[in-house]
Amino acid sequence: MPDPKSSAPLLSVRGLQAWYGESHVLHGIDFDVNPGEVVTLLGRNGAGKTTTMKSIIGVMAKRQGSIRFDGQETIRLPSRQIARLGIGYCPEERGIFASLSVEENLMLPPVVKPGGLPVAEIYTLFPNLKMRLTSQGTKLSGGEQQMLAIGRILRTGANLLLLDEPTEGLAPVIVEQIGHTIARLKERGFTIILVEQNFRFASTVADRHYVIEQGKVIDMIPNAELEANIDKLHAYLGV
Ligand SMILES: Nc1ncnc2c1ncn2[C@@H]1O[C@H](COP(=O)(O)OP(=O)(O)O)[C@@H](O)[C@H]1O
Numbered sequence: 401m402p403d404p405k406s407s408a409p410l411l412s413v414r415g416l417q418a419w420y421g422e423s424h425v426l427h428g429i430d431f432d433v434n435p436g437e438v439v440t441l442l443g444r445n446g447a448g449k450t451t452t453m454k455s456i457i458g459v460m461a462k463r464q465g466s467i468r469f470d471g472q473e474t475i476r477l478p479s480r481q482i483a484r485l486g487i488g489y490c491p492e493e494r495g496i497f498a499s500l501s502v503e504e505n506l507m508l509p510p511v512v513k514p515g516g517l518p519v520a521e522i523y524t525l526f527p528n529l530k531m532r533l534t535s536q537g538t539k540l541s542g543g544e545q546q547m548l549a550i551g552r553i554l555r556t557g558a559n560l561l562l563l564d565e566p567t568e569g570l571a572p573v574i575v576e577q578i579g580h581t582i583a584r585l586k587e588r589g590f591t592i593i594l595v596e597q598n599f600r601f602a603s604t605v606a607d608r609h610y611v612i613e614q615g616k617v618i619d620m621i622p623n624a625e626l627e628a629n630i631d632k633l634h635a636y637l638g639v
């Protein structure tokens with residue numbers, strides 16, 4: 401018999417609404433992420449992908465609905481407490497501190513629970529970072545900054561990683577490296593939600609894709625069915 405617990409979603413979002421001040425931007429987002437899955441949120445600019453991630457980590461001041469992580473309702477928890485449950489966030493703007501070295505940036509986020517990767521393993525995943533330990537944040541290339549931004553949440557013990565457009569603006573060879581890294585993190589058992597504009601890239605790493613339009617999830621496409629749905633997807637994304 402399969403363990404019923406292991407088939408329960410790690411994250412379950414239902415009827416999620418969110419506002420910036422008076423501006424209502426999420427209108428009922430529904431989706432699930434199973435343990436060990438890589439799931440993408442696809443959608444046009446302004447669809448609500450980043451806001452969905454910000455709602456999950458609890459930094460949207462006004463949010464409503466249900467976000468269950470590992471069986472626990474988090475919709476009314478403060479962001480500090482949500483982080484401690486094991487959710488790591490890598491923002492679109494990466495958030496590397498320019499005045500700190502690579503090593504200082506890496507050690508900055510607090511460990512929230514056991515099970516994080518030892519620093520040595522993070523360097524194995526990102527050999528470039530090891531060579532640049534004492535470099536200042538600003539001296540890094542865009543790709544190196546992105547790797548540092550991902551690397552530093554791996555230490556914390558978070559088992560759900562939210563990566564907001566990690567490939568944005570990066571050269572194809574770097575995008576490929578990030579793809580390999582995501583595949584290795586999946587092998588290590590991390591569960592990942594990836595916001596992507598580039599669904600060609602997304603298709604190389606993800607199990608399933610959710611399409612967001614105007615603050616709602618309007619479709620879910622298993623990766624194996626992506627090719628068969630390519631025209632539909634082009635229409636959704638306007639590409
Ligand atoms: N800080 C903000 N204040 C007011 N409106 C915002 C803010 N950030 C985003 N929005 C609006 O919320 C909507 C969803 O944005 P966002 O979640 O960033 O979209 P995506 O990540 O899919 O491009 C857009 O209409 C955007 O203009």
Ligand SMILES: [Mg+2]
Nearest residue numbers: 449450451492
């Ligand atoms: Mg965004």
